[in-house]
Amino acid sequence: MNPSLKLLLVILLSLELTFVTKLWINLVVIVVCLLILIHQRFHWRQFCWLAFVPLFPALAIFITIVFFSPSHSLFDGTVLFSRLYVYVCLGTVFTFTTDTLTLARSLEQNYHLPSKYAYGVLAALNLIPKMKQAVTTIYTAGQMRGVNLHWWSPTLYFKAILVAIQWS
Structure with missing residues (x-):
């Protein structure tokens, strides 16, 4: 896939998921991202990093929403917890499957990014x-x-x- 189109797709998907409060959509996106990473031969240690590095911020969001917000909504806390993992998974898929040189050339050609910047x-x-x-x-x-x-x-x-x- 064209790297600049892939970047645009990831940005648009992230923006769309920002405004949708459906837990099942977040879980589907996470599963699809994990399947793509498995297909790309993502190492099990990298999966551990992918699971544990965002765990502390995700738990902080969950605890803040569930215990300290006026609504005390378990559902909203779970949606925001999973949304953070969606963002991390989408970024990981993009980063792991895209070469930086190809991305820079693609952005320069498709979106007319100045060559000095690229x-x-x-x-x-x-x-x-x-x-x-x-x-x-x-x-x-x-x-x-x-x-x-x-x-x-x-x-x-x-x-x-x-x-x-x-x-x-």
């Missing part, structure tokens, strides 16, 4: 693995000097920004 996004996406490697190198260099850098350490991010400036 290739700027591609450059940023391709820079992410290099930044991860640079942060790992900075962390290792700090350990070799006896400096323990944590993920919250401003020194780590300052040095990573200096590396990024050097690359630019």
Whole structure:
């Protein structure tokens, strides 16, 4: 499927499901997304991440609606709980089945996205693995000097920004 049309379909489907309060539609979309992911050979560890990462925000929404809203509606809490999983599943299907280069080229050709913007996004996406490697190198260099850098350490991010400036 054309990646730009697939993106438009996901956006329109998400927008439509935002205004529909039918639980069975949410469950059908989730099942269809999971079947697509199974067909695409989605790994079981990825399914675990897909199930457990949005669980905390979904439970927070559910508890807020059921216990703290004026209506105390179990149905509304369940619909919003499942809606969050619908959004996550749709995004996962789109992300897992679409190549970023093909998407950028498709958006540039079909929706007349400026080429500078399309290739700027591609450059940023391709820079992410290099930044991860640079942060790992900075962390290792700090350990070799006896400096323990944590993920919250401003020194780590300052040095990573200096590396990024050097690359630019």
